[in-house]
Amino acid sequence: MAELSDLPLRDNLVGKAPYGAPQAAVPVSLNVNENTHPLPEAFIADATEALAAALRNVNRYPDREFMGLREALAGYLCYGLTPEQVWAANGSNEVLQQILQAFGGPGRTLMSFTPTYSMYPLLADGTDTGWVDVPRADDYTVSPELAVAAITEHKPDIVVLCAPNNPTGTPMSLETIRAAYDAFDGILIVDEAYKEFDTDTETAISLLPGRHRLIVSRTMSKAFAFAGVRLGYLAADSAVVDALRLVRLPYHLSGLTQAAATTAVAHSAAMLATVDEIRSQRDRLGEALGGLGYVVHESGSNFLLVGGFRDPGAVFERLRDQGILVRDLAIPGHVRITAGTAEETQVVIDAITAFGPAGSV
Ligand SMILES: *Cc1c(COP(=O)(O)O)cnc(C)c1O
Numbered sequence: 001m002a003e004l005s006d007l008p009l010r011d012n013l014v015g016k017a018p019y020g021a022p023q024a025a026v027p028v029s030l031n032v033n034e035n036t037h038p039l040p041e042a043f044i045a046d047a048t049e050a051l052a053a054a055l056r057n058v059n060r061y062p063d064r065e066f067m068g069l070r071e072a073l074a075g076y077l078c079y080g081l082t083p084e085q086v087w088a089a090n091g092s093n094e095v096l097q098q099i100l101q102a103f104g105g106p107g108r109t110l111m112s113f114t115p116t117y118s119m120y121p122l123l124a125d126g127t128d129t130g131w132v133d134v135p136r137a138d139d140y141t142v143s144p145e146l147a148v149a150a151i152t153e154h155k156p157d158i159v160v161l162c163a164p165n166n167p168t169g170t171p172m173s174l175e176t177i178r179a180a181y182d183a184f185d186g187i188l189i190v191d192e193a194y195k196e197f198d199t200d201t202e203t204a205i206s207l208l209p210g211r212h213r214l215i216v217s218r219t220m221s222k223a224f225a226f227a228g229v230r231l232g233y234l235a236a237d238s239a240v241v242d243a244l245r246l247v248r249l250p251y252h253l254s255g256l257t258q259a260a261a262t263t264a265v266a267h268s269a270a271m272l273a274t275v276d277e278i279r280s281q282r283d284r285l286g287e288a289l290g291g292l293g294y295v296v297h298e299s300g301s302n303f304l305l306v307g308g309f310r311d312p313g314a315v316f317e318r319l320r321d322q323g324i325l326v327r328d329l330a331i332p333g334h335v336r337i338t339a340g341t342a343e344e345t346q347v348v349i350d351a352i353t354a355f356g357p358a359g360s361v
Helices: 041-055 067-077 092-103 119-126 144-154 174-182 238-247 255-266 275-291 312-321 342-355
Strands: 086-089 109-114 130-135 158-162 187-191 214-219 232-236 303-307 334-338
Touching: 041 255, 067 086, 067 232, 067 255, 086 092, 086 238, 092 119, 092 158, 092 187, 092 214, 092 232, 092 238, 109 119, 109 144, 119 130, 130 144, 144 158, 144 174, 158 174, 174 187, 232 238, 275 303, 275 342, 312 334, 312 342
Parallel strands: 109 130, 109 158, 158 187, 187 214
Antiparallel strands: 086 232, 214 232, 303 334
């Protein structure tokens, strides 16, 4: 067997590690921010029929422009969006990759504010786009002043703002997004993967009119409880969509994916019915851990970044041994915990309570 180092790998991939949140079959998986609730039975019934109909057509290529799904998504997003302003791919990671293929590449740079989503630098590497990372403030916010100063200094071609931010949960103001857009001539991506959980801030989709370099990306992997289907999407000017059609693979969204996702959007109210419950479990988890002296960072999302651990790696292992997965993101003293069902939340509260107050583990 050869080693990776025996291969003529591209220089910017040498020494890199693939994305790899642990996937272990444990009873309580709270490490990748999925919606852990069961899907509505009425959706399962309709999707089963839609998938059967799609299967009868898999001898043919699917609709390359997936107009049915784009119409459904435009209707779901509101703000008067047309299907021409909506695009989708196999997860918002693929959406982001297509954006980098169209607007990044050799000699160009992607900038973000860290800690943030760990896939951004990997997607930059994969598309030969330079990566510029600027630290967030101590409370993990990005003020309009910080955004403008960093953009002015680094002159990136693309900026991605994660709103709310993963892994910190930090919400982002529309003022920061407006200021960042005005600070340069490049592409501004607002990654709203968790937006359905953040009811306090208006979506950046409201900023699209008159801003043709703004892209708002979304996913069905989190609030929609649809991570296994792989469906991410975006809203932008139709010219942006035309650019992405230059780099997408033909027929990239399978007929089965289109059928399942279109049915899910038709059931969006039921699919999203657990969002309020997840938010209240998140707040219950935060209060319990705060009561033990842990530092619970503000979250507009379905997870909490929690500080006050002496050894997050050991905490990860001890919880895993009890059948609980949380995320150790190499932020000193911190782990990230997804809010699950009431039962799952109780299991993780009990386990950490048994460790003792902040600083014991
Ligand atoms: C989970 C997540 C995504 C979604 O990825 P998919 O490819 O759609 O599953 C995108 N951005 C952020 C910040 C995320 O946390």
